Amino acid sequence: MSLVEITDVVKTFAARQRGGDPVRALRGVSLQVNEGETVAIIGESGSGKSTLGKAALRLIDVDSGSIRIDGDEITTLETRALRAKRADMQVVFQEPFESLNPRLAIGAIIAEPLQIHRPELGTTEIRKQVLQVMDKVGLPAAQASRLPGELSGGQQQRVGIARAIISRPRFLVLDEPTSSLDLSIRAQVLALLAELQEESRMAYLFVSHDMHTVEWISDRIAVMYLGEIVETAPTRQLFDNPGHAYTRTLLSARLSADPRERHAYKAFAGDTTVRQVSTGDAS
Amino acid sequence: MNSVAETILDVRNLAVSIATPDGVVNPVKGVDLTVRKGEIVGVVGESGCGKSTTIKGVLKLLGPNSTVTADKIELAGHGDISGFKPRQMNTIRGRAVGFVAQNPFGSLNPIYTIERQFYELQKAHRTGVSKRESREIARDMLNGVGIVGPERVLNGYAHQLSGGMAQRVVIALATTLSPKLLFADEPTTGLDATVQAQILDLITGLVADEGRSMLLVTHDLGVIAQYCQRVVVMYGGEVVEQGSVMDVMVSPQHSYTQQLIGSVPKSGEKLNVAR
Amino acid sequence: MPDVFAAPKGRQFRLLVKEHPGATMGVSFIALLLLASLVAPLPYDPTATDGSSSLLAPGAQHWFGTDGAGADVFSRVIAAARIDLSLALAGTLLSLGLGLPLGLMASGKGKGSEWLVRALDAFQAFPLLILALALVSLSGNKLYMVVVAIALINVPRYIRLMRSEILSLRESRFIEAAIAMGASTSRVTFKHLLPNVWGIVLVQTSLTIANAIVVIASLSFLGVGVSAPTPSWGGMIRDGAGNMASGEWWIAGFAGLAVLLCVLAFNQLADAIGDRTARTYR
Numbered sequence: 001m002s003l004v005e006i007t008d009v010v011k012t013f014a015a016r017q018r019g020g021d022p023v024r025a026l027r028g029v030s031l032q033v034n035e036g037e038t039v040a041i042i043g044e045s046g047s048g049k050s051t052l053g054k055a056a057l058r059l060i061d062v063d064s065g066s067i068r069i070d071g072d073e074i075t076t077l078e079t080r081a082l083r084a085k086r087a088d089m090q091v092v093f094q095e096p097f098e099s100l101n102p103r104l105a106i107g108a109i110i111a112e113p114l115q116i117h118r119p120e121l122g123t124t125e126i127r128k129q130v131l132q133v134m135d136k137v138g139l140p141a142a143q144a145s146r147l148p149g150e151l152s153g154g155q156q157q158r159v160g161i162a163r164a165i166i167s168r169p170r171f172l173v174l175d176e177p178t179s180s181l182d183l184s185i186r187a188q189v190l191a192l193l194a195e196l197q198e199e200s201r202m203a204y205l206f207v208s209h210d211m212h213t214v215e216w217i218s219d220r221i222a223v224m225y226l227g228e229i230v231e232t233a234p235t236r237q238l239f240d241n242p243g244h245a246y247t248r249t250l251l252s253a254r255l256s257a258d259p260r261e262r263h264a265y266k267a268f269a270g271d272t273t274v275r276q277v278s279t280g281d282a283s
Numbered sequence: 284m285n286s287v288a289e290t291i292l293d294v295r296n297l298a299v300s301i302a303t304p305d306g307v308v309n310p311v312k313g314v315d316l317t318v319r320k321g322e323i324v325g326v327v328g329e330s331g332c333g334k335s336t337t338i339k340g341v342l343k344l345l346g347p348n349s350t351v352t353a354d355k356i357e358l359a360g361h362g363d364i365s366g367f368k369p370r371q372m373n374t375i376r377g378r379a380v381g382f383v384a385q386n387p388f389g390s391l392n393p394i395y396t397i398e399r400q401f402y403e404l405q406k407a408h409r410t411g412v413s414k415r416e417s418r419e420i421a422r423d424m425l426n427g428v429g430i431v432g433p434e435r436v437l438n439g440y441a442h443q444l445s446g447g448m449a450q451r452v453v454i455a456l457a458t459t460l461s462p463k464l465l466f467a468d469e470p471t472t473g474l475d476a477t478v479q480a481q482i483l484d485l486i487t488g489l490v491a492d493e494g495r496s497m498l499l500v501t502h503d504l505g506v507i508a509q510y511c512q513r514v515v516v517m518y519g520g521e522v523v524e525q526g527s528v529m530d531v532m533v534s535p536q537h538s539y540t541q542q543l544i545g546s547v548p549k550s551g552e553k554l555n556v557a558r
Numbered sequence: 559m560p561d562v563f564a565a566p567k568g569r570q571f572r573l574l575v576k577e578h579p580g581a582t583m584g585v586s587f588i589a590l591l592l593l594a595s596l597v598a599p600l601p602y603d604p605t606a607t608d609g610s611s612s613l614l615a616p617g618a619q620h621w622f623g624t625d626g627a628g629a630d631v632f633s634r635v636i637a638a639a640r641i642d643l644s645l646a647l648a649g650t651l652l653s654l655g656l657g658l659p660l661g662l663m664a665s666g667k668g669k670g671s672e673w674l675v676r677a678l679d680a681f682q683a684f685p686l687l688i689l690a691l692a693l694v695s696l697s698g699n700k701l702y703m704v705v706v707a708i709a710l711i712n713v714p715r716y717i718r719l720m721r722s723e724i725l726s727l728r729e730s731r732f733i734e735a736a737i738a739m740g741a742s743t744s745r746v747t748f749k750h751l752l753p754n755v756w757g758i759v760l761v762q763t764s765l766t767i768a769n770a771i772v773v774i775a776s777l778s779f780l781g782v783g784v785s786a787p788t789p790s791w792g793g794m795i796r797d798g799a800g801n802m803a804s805g806e807w808w809i810a811g812f813a814g815l816a817v818l819l820c821v822l823a824f825n826q827l828a829d830a831i832g833d834r835t836a837r838t839y840r
Contacts, residue, residue, distance in 0.1 A: 044475035044476065044478075045475055057738055059734060059737065059738055084740065085740075086738060086739060086740030087740060090738065090739070091735070091738045093731050095731050098730060098731040098732065099731040099732050099734075099735045100732055100735075101732045101736070101749075101750050101753075102732075102754065103753045103754060104753075105564055106563070107563025108563045108564070111563065112736070112741070113739045113740070116739060116740050116741055116742075116745070117740060127563075130563070144563045145564065153330075160735075163735070167739075182329035182502065183329060183502065183504070183543060184329065184542060184543060184546045185329075186546065186548075187545075187546035187547075187548065187554045188554075190554060191554045209475065209476060211476070212505075212548050212549075213548055215549075215550040216548030216549065216554070235550070236550070249477060250477065252480075253476040253477040253479065254476065254505070255479075255480070255503065255505025255506055255509045255510075256505055256508060256509065257505050257507075257508050257544060257547045258508060259508040259509070259528045259532045259533065260533065262509065
């Protein structure tokens with residue numbers, strides 16, 4: 001059995017406006033993530049990919065379906081047990097600054113999961129572990145007493161990652177963790193995430209819209225479209241031999257940074273020969 | 284390869300300084316830029332490198348606490364505009380140079396109908412334009428940017444549009460007065476990949492079809508590689524490298540450019556991580 | 559458990575002085591006024607009347623002149639600060655004490671908070687100053703009723719402010735992150751929500767003091783609350799209003815100036831606090 005077992009999950013949001021149609025964000029989604037594996041969810045805005053990420057951590061309640069993490073059915077856990085379970089499942093959000101309490105020092109932010117889940121450790125031990133984790137994610141110890149606003153975006157995201165891993169979770173939801181970062185910073189954060197996973201065998205659910213990023217980091221990819229997973233495949237296979245027409249559309253819209261590879265975008269029309277790669281002069 | 288085309292924009296030694304409560308900062312320090320006829324020039328760099336400030340400096344779109352200096356800003360048909368007063372700049376913006384900003388909803392007036400915005404724009408630059416005539420033109424422009432059923436869009440407001448549609452409207456507005464040069468500042472950032480591809484196809488099509496030129500500011504190397512002919516790489520307010528996209532992107536010379544291109548995740552390869 | 563790491567504090571005040579000269583001057587003015595009214599020897603007994611020296615113009619003998627009963631206006635203006643400012647501060651403290659917990663209750667998710675806000679709407683539909691006036695005069699001019707009256711007017715403002723701030727904070731990412739990390743409701747409230755509300759509460763408090771000063775002056779002007787011979791700014795304005803027409807401007811004039819400067823001082827302080835809290839954390 002996989003570490004994370006999502007089975008037939010349905011979530012419908014009430015209509016935004018009175019009289020509008022309810023939004024069917026998840027229409028029976030099933031997905032597994034194994035220990036040490038990165039599964040990416042890709043899709044465009046409104047596809048339900050972020051909703052799935054939140055549902056997997058029960059940050060929102062689902063209407064029906066089952067979500068098992070390490071054997072525990074989290075959709076029915078009562079409040080106290082769910083809080084305790086959260087030490088095992090953590091999240092890193094897209095907005096590095098907004099996800100940190102602006103009034104707490106960096107060290108205090110990173111320490112919080114331990115203060116909640118392992119208060120018996122005591123201040124000295126927690127302090128020690130905070131500094132260890134900061135070192136691991138590449139934050140200088142001197143920044144422990146800084147406020148989030150005093151750090152750069154890349155450093156803020158390292159704080160978010162440090163906070164997420166300090167309780168040694170087995171499952172991490174990464175909700176577009178690098179989308180708001182500059183290219184070189186993005187590369188550093190991705191490399192860090194890969195390194196951490198290698199060490200601790202965490203399972204990653206990586207929500208993203210960036211094809212370059214998911215191609216690099218994920219083992220398997222689930223493509224979401226209008227609340228459904230239309231295709232799940234190992235990364236290489238999905239890129240080389242996409243099975244669903246929508247996947248092909250997404251791939252054709254990917255812009256290669258190599259001018260020798262020209263991708264011609266084609267709208268989602270169901271045609272099978274969408275992706276055209278030609279090598280040649282750019283001018 | 285090809286003969287040197289007519290120069291549309293020639294910027295020499297552009298510098299911008301901004302007075303902040305914490306002292307004066309210089310986001311742009313002596314930038315040279317050239318845009319030739321029919322060409323799409325990409326300006327790329329990471330946040331804070333001065334790429335957006337550069338094009339806003341050229342158009343004098345920066346706030347009153349900023350100072351823009353340049354040896355010259357030569358715009359074809361208008362001469363050196365570096366010393367132009369705000370009044371003179373008003374005749375340049377929109378008519379000689381169209382501007383497409385990142386957030387289309389920031390460019391559209393939320394309380395005017397789309398039709399009204401086309402009318403206001405034309406009234407500002409042409410005397411005696413009638414509402415009827417303006418509507419005709421607006422309809423054509425919206426058709427031209429691939430909006431099916433422009434009537435509904437014209438009668439509606441910005442908030443009723445999706446991000447992609449709103450950006451199409453902004454592009455239509457920016458090209459209404461047939462400027463020979465377009466400035467686009469991250470025109471597709473924040474849009475979905477498929478919408479981004481559609482919008483970029485549209486903009487580059489508009490440039491190619493009508494012999495226009497474009498200065499395209501972006502942080503996305505894919506946009507540069509796939510849509511531009513020449514690229515200007517900026518770092519710390521300065522141009523570190525410029526040249527044809529083929530040359531710069533395939534065999535970058537400057538170490539910063541090399542590092543930037545190396546940071547694009549490529550499957551199966553180690554990331555080029557600068558620490 | 560105490561914080562494992564704490565952010566450095568202390569430079570806030572220095573920055574406040576440097577960047578907001580208006581607020582610094584305001585605070586100094588209030589401090590000086592309070593100090594003078596409480597401990598400094600006044601040139602004359604503020605309640606002593608002297609028929610022989612009534613309505614003297616400002617001069618070397620009487621800096622701010624004298625009033626109709628011959629009392630020294632300068633001494634009275636300073637002495638009035640004692641009662642007026644104390645009442646304003648007491649009223650503000652009571653408003654805070656009631657407004658904060660009620661505001662927290664009003665920003666909950668349940669039905670209760672909605673009812674509380676409905677009740678507030680109905681309550682605020684009353685002309686509250688008139689209600690305050692009635693309360694104080696019916697109580698027989700009890701001073702504690704003035705304090706209650708100030709709270710009556712300001713508690714709804716605190717509730718609304720807290721509610722709108724907390725409701726928008728609840729949507730923020732770091733609150734979601736705290737929930738995701740397994741924080742209990744009380745931890746989310748006291749560690750993450752409330753510390754991010756203090757800045758705006760402080761701003762509101764400064765504005766409340768300014769408002770209380772005006773309310774107290776208005777009540778005294780209408781003859782309720784602080785009653786003669788105890789000096790109060792509102793009372794002096796009322797007494798001096800009759801003399802204005804005949805050219806003796808200084809009685810109402812200096813009392814009015816005191817109210818104006820106090821209100822200005824607290825408004826400046828509110829501005830400065832708002833500015834600082836907005837900038838330090840961004």
